[in-house]
Amino acid sequence: MEKKIEIIGVIGSGTMGIGIAQVAATNLCKVYIYDVNAEQTEKALQQLEQSLQKLAQKEKISFQEAENIYNRIHFCTELKDMKDCQLIIEAIVENKDIKTKVFQELENIVAEDCILASNTSSISITSLSAGLKFPKRFVGIHFFNPAPLMPLVEIIPGLLTQENLANQMLELMKFWKKTPVVAKDIPGFIVNRIARPYYGEALRIVEENIATPQQVDAAMKSIGNFRMGPFELMDLIGIDVNFSVTTTVYKDYFYDPKYKPSLLQQRMSEAKLLGRKTGKGFYDYSENANNPSPTEDATLYQEIFMRIISMLINEAVEAKRLKLASDEDLELAMQKGVNYPKGLLAWGQEIGYSNISQTLYNLYNLYQEERYRQSPLLQKLQ
Numbered sequence: 001m002e003k004k005i006e007i008i009g010v011i012g013s014g015t016m017g018i019g020i021a022q023v024a025a026t027n028l029c030k031v032y033i034y035d036v037n038a039e040q041t042e043k044a045l046q047q048l049e050q051s052l053q054k055l056a057q058k059e060k061i062s063f064q065e066a067e068n069i070y071n072r073i074h075f076c077t078e079l080k081d082m083k084d085c086q087l088i089i090e091a092i093v094e095n096k097d098i099k100t101k102v103f104q105e106l107e108n109i110v111a112e113d114c115i116l117a118s119n120t121s122s123i124s125i126t127s128l129s130a131g132l133k134f135p136k137r138f139v140g141i142h143f144f145n146p147a148p149l150m151p152l153v154e155i156i157p158g159l160l161t162q163e164n165l166a167n168q169m170l171e172l173m174k175f176w177k178k179t180p181v182v183a184k185d186i187p188g189f190i191v192n193r194i195a196r197p198y199y200g201e202a203l204r205i206v207e208e209n210i211a212t213p214q215q216v217d218a219a220m221k222s223i224g225n226f227r228m229g230p231f232e233l234m235d236l237i238g239i240d241v242n243f244s245v246t247t248t249v250y251k252d253y254f255y256d257p258k259y260k261p262s263l264l265q266q267r268m269s270e271a272k273l274l275g276r277k278t279g280k281g282f283y284d285y286s287e288n289a290n291n292p293s294p295t296e297d298a299t300l301y302q303e304i305f306m307r308i309i310s311m312l313i314n315e316a317v318e319a320k321r322l323k324l325a326s327d328e329d330l331e332l333a334m335q336k337g338v339n340y341p342k343g344l345l346a347w348g349q350e351i352g353y354s355n356i357s358q359t360l361y362n363l364y365n366l367y368q369e370e371r372y373r374q375s376p377l378l379q380k381l382q
């Protein structure tokens, strides 16, 4: 029988790292957390303590539990403090060279059977593992934001990953009360590949002055019942993180125009208008902020909704055609990972695949761009 995994290392204490640490500590693990920026860890731990207290005040957990969860997390000032970990989940900046360097350093510190995992949204697991002495112990464990709340976890074995490791992580994530799915090691895995147009098409609509970010958000929320509009969601994810995921997916699909990044998003990253974490992105999060209300326009809202949802459904249909996951996991992934109100395949049926196809056909004719090409399966499903 495999050894129970209860000593966890988390590298990076940003948006994702601290959330993953909370999940592991809530599930009774001893957690070691490290960040190059010690101040960031201090800040993240303080915020965690406050949010655990709030959970206790709302009676979601007891005050004793809040204290226990917090006390299970240990602040490390050096990477070598991770030496006893059985599983280390890395959640640092989305940069392959920096991640590889950290994993190489870790290999000199931890035991040979310590599992190394990356929370990367878009970097190939196989390519990260290839830089290691023992690539078979390496796997992708991809949480969604916010990690304590979003049930989905994608488990991604690379080509060099030991055969049973994905299953072992699947069981661990179930034990952590998550909803795990196994994804192929393709750019963006399941969710971040299928979800790309939610951001990309929305950005394009704004760049072309068809609508404002507020209008796009209002259209997707009012017609599609999405919990957050694309721009609100990008502000939550972090504009820099979202931009770098898109850029990686675009490059890794050999510059497929479907995934082309946005110049507007690039400029906002450069200006450090990164969303909630810097206080300003598409929206202003400062105390006395005055965010404009959108001008309502039913025809425009419908056009925006159909354009974005058609692109999303086309991606889901293409993922089905390529068997990137089972139909069930494809539907589950979008609902449990990014809170979509329905599975996209079911949504396609509801709107009518012929309507989706017609919308894409019109866009293709208008722009004369391959970006709007249809999945061959979309034609068959009508």
Ligand SMILES: NC(=O)c1ccc[n+]([C@@H]2O[C@H](COP(=O)([O-])OP(=O)(O)OC[C@H]3O[C@@H](n4cnc5c(N)ncnc54)[C@H](O)[C@@H]3O)[C@@H](O)[C@H]2O)c1
Pocket (backbone or CB within 6 Å): 011, 012, 013, 014, 015, 016, 017, 034, 035, 036, 037, 040, 090, 091, 092, 093, 094, 095, 098, 102, 119, 120, 121, 122, 142, 143, 144, 145, 236, 237, 238, 241, 245
């Ligand atoms: N933000 C999201 O919605 C989201 C969702 C899923 C996965 N991810 C992935 O998780 C990872 C982290 O994303 P995030 O949003 O938490 O980023 P973030 O910018 O909030 O935090 C990254 C942290 O990593 C630290 N760091 C940078 N280089 C380091 C190093 N060499 N050693 C130790 N720490 C280092 C930084 O100081 C920072 O605190 C990325 O790979 C990202 O693609 C992000």
